[in-house]
Amino acid sequence: MDAAPGDVEQLLRRLPSVERLLDGEGFRALQARFGRRQLLAATRSALAELREAVREERVDGRSLEVALAGMEDSVETKLVRATAPSLVSLINATGIIVHTNLGRAPLSASAIAAVARIAGSYSNLEYDLEKGGRGRREQHAVRLLELLFPGHDALVVNNNAAAVLLTLNTFAASREVLLSRGELVEIGGSFRVPDILERSGARLREVGTTNKTRIEDYQAALGPATALILRVHPSNFRIIGFTERASTEELVALGKAHGVPVFEDFGSGNLLSLAPYGLPNEPTVETSLAAGVDLVTFSGDKLLGGPQAGILVGRPERVKACRENPLARALRVDKLTYAALEATLRAFVQGEATKEIPVLRMLSAPVSEVQSRCRRLARSLETVAGLELSLLDGFSKVGGGAAPEDEIPTCLISVRAGSLSAQAILDRLRAHRPPVIARIAEDRVLLDLRTVLPEEEILLASALTALMAG
Secondary structure: OOOOHHHHHHHHHOOOOHHHHHOOHHHHHHHHHHOHHHHHHHHHHHHHHHHHHHHOOOOOHHHHHHHHHOHHHHHHHHHHHHHOOOOOOOEEOOOEEEOHHHOOOOOOHHHHHHHHHHHOOOOOOOEEOOOOEEOOOOHHHHHHHHHHOOOOEEEEEOOHHHHHHHHHHHHHOOOEEEEEHHHOOEEOOOEEHHHHHHHHOOEEEEEOOOOEEOHHHHHHHOOOOEEEEEEEOOOOOOOOOOOEEOOHHHHHHHHHHHOOOEEEEEEOOOOOOOHHHOOOOOOOHHHHHHOOOOEEEEEOOOOOOOOOOEEEEEOHHHHHHHHOOOHHHHOOOOHHHHHHHHHHHHHHHOOOHHHHOHHHHHHHOOHHHHHHHHHHHHHHOOOOOOEEEEEEEEEEEEEOOOEEEEEEEEEEEEEEEOOOOHHHHHHHHHHOOOOEEOEEEOOEEEEEHHHOOHHHHHHHHHHHHHHOOO
């Protein structure tokens, strides 16, 4: 729209003041809902956008009149969007079981119930009901960890990076930590092992080479300044080809001979062997402790299937030293984390983990079960005009920070929707409520029901139906 300078000035003069708008009945109702401060900011923003449109000659007199008539709706839309929750639940149809970007492990039903029960009331978080006085908050999870790992003590902090930081600071501040060059890795979110070492106050002593580190390399690096031998479990990374790595048993024997504790950052925290599910037989936390490692740390929200937490398990005197470090208080977790973690650990203690915990159910589900679910969903949508669903063989992934390259056979649903491109389908699914996160391969949108919870299937069907509703 081309307008003379005088026309632009005339249109600008037609814009009402903020005060005049706020005096309107509809705006007074908005103020009652959202408060004056929020309303004022949203109104100023809407007027500024309209003023810019006039100056850029994107509106004329008629369209300005329409915009002013809809100003109340425009401001209300801004307010609703500004105050809407930014953290929302969604449907993970990517086939990546432990998906870091999508919140990692979904909680079990019992963990969700435990959180809800504790969140709405007072609790004995730090109260000893038997003695009637102050108690220790970690008692709620530690007793179950002691059942899982007899003879060991445990401590819970807010994530595995915190557990690593606390351990290094406790035992190696101003002293050396031996670590293989092949384990100087960066893990998701720019988490670098050398950076954590530096922040802990410890000094890094690199051992061996990137692809080969023998026990003799550790032996040669040992000295009076050595405080700790650190092993980073390769659940987060892989070095393949011409490689060699000292065994855990060799490191433990070396540490004992020189009075140096051995600490393993276990990362994924798998408590069960993955071999029955067709995955490589990775060591478990139990096998590491049985080998004599002094301290093991791992995540609560990966293969454990619980809330975000960092768990330290090890020799009682080592854990006690970490617990008494003032840093432990800064890294502690809240009552909701303990509630969810306790419910999750109870499933392992009772031998019900593969039945109760979603990530383990997903890992253990046979491909025939996923195929049946895919066929059922596809049949339920056969009458949706223009929607074409076909079944393909494919692979699911365990996911980041657990076993990132390991794959499980699965069944995929390929989605075609009229003339929509694959990217347009993906965008519409993501914009749906709840959002559906899928993937594209060979210009096809693929859905993997292995990572879709059974109760979400009806919501996924609604999202697919909506593709053809515009």
